[in-house]
Amino acid sequence: MRIAFMGTPEFAVPTLDALLAAGHEVAAVYSQPPRPAGRGKALRPSPVQARAEAAGIEVRTPLSLRGAEEQEAFAALSLDVAVVAAYGLILPQPILDGPRHGCLNVHGSILPRWRGAAPIQRAILAGDEKTGITIMGMERGLDTGPMYAVRETEIGGKTAGELTEELAAIGAALMTHVLDDLPAYTPVPQPEDGVTYAAKIEKHEARLDFSRSAAEVERQVRAFNPTPGAFFEYQSERIRVLTAEVQDLSGAPGRALDHGLSIACGEGSIAPSLVQRAGRGVMTAAELLRGFAIPAGVKLG
Missing domain, CATH: 3.40.50.170 (Formyl transferase, N-terminal domain)
Incomplete structure (x- = not known):
């Protein structure tokens, strides 16, 4: 044809x-x-x-x-x-x-x-x-x-x-x-x-909304991988989250629950597994935390 x-x-x-x-x-x-x-x-x-x-x-x-x-x-x-x-x-x-x-x-x-x-x-x-x-x-x-x-x-x-x-x-x-x-x-x-x-994806939608359930937050991560890239901010730095797992831990939404980057959501929690700092390559959460401490109890968003 x-x-x-x-x-x-x-x-x-x-x-x-x-x-x-x-x-x-x-x-x-x-x-x-x-x-x-x-x-x-x-x-x-x-x-x-x-x-x-x-x-x-x-x-x-x-x-x-x-x-x-x-x-x-x-x-x-x-x-x-x-x-x-x-x-x-x-x-x-x-x-x-x-x-x-x-x-x-x-x-x-x-x-x-x-x-x-x-x-x-x-x-x-x-x-x-x-x-x-x-x-x-x-x-x-x-x-x-x-x-x-x-x-x-x-x-x-x-x-x-x-x-x-x-x-x-x-x-x-x-x-x-x-x-x-x-x-x-x-x-x-x-x-x-x-x-x-x-509707067209707007960039602001990629900010992780920890007031939602962990299942919804994990879907945000997958939906915005590779673009525009789901993220949260800590100390004015944007951390992209490429993959994450749903957990059963609970706490105030957006709070880091431990020293391993478990983050409380509106229901349950998520554990980012692959992340990326601005201008850096993709790394595991453990690799991130070795050079960029995110202590338990801090607010992320």
Whole structure:
């Protein structure tokens, strides 16, 4: 099939690779424009742009698709379908209507649960037992389109990074499966019940809230690993927590309960196991405490 691929982050790269491996004709790749990154703030192309350029595919990085010129350029591709995976731009109706079979999206949840920007993190924060990938036909509403295929996976104790990598692989395989027999598919409308919205993650949410139960705090840790990184502060220094375990110890929320960095929560306690100080590498809690004492009884937050 003749396809335009539209995606930006690492999550989208496996789907692009799968399309190429399956022999589809990728006429063009659309991605967010390069952004300043690193200490020098040099412009860095997105992972999708870098992968497409390495494969010799034309890459387009418009700031918007609302202009007539961009829409005409898209229409001129004469596409069978557009495949979208975490692109990051709103697709106006002329773009949605352009390809012969419309635009198909790789969405990181079991729709209609967690429509929106951050479905993976929100599923972890909510304590969902499972999530998955939905291949969805795109329309003007926010992730409201009909479903072509769904595949589930258990969340368990996975971090957002681990779950994102797993779902990216599932999404790539599921999208190519759908494209193999696309004209035969009859998409199913989403159920009207069970709709939830996955709002964009704000940086302030990554501060650990020890007034919550230990189970909820541990989910914060997993949901914000690797970004933006769950943290607490002590002596004006921010300590990132990458992994933590739930414990049964109790005390005033936010208080260090011992010299091993057990921290009381609203119910139970947590014990960070992998942490990181600003400008330092990842270390165990024991390694942190050897050079940065956090005595029992101090308030953390």
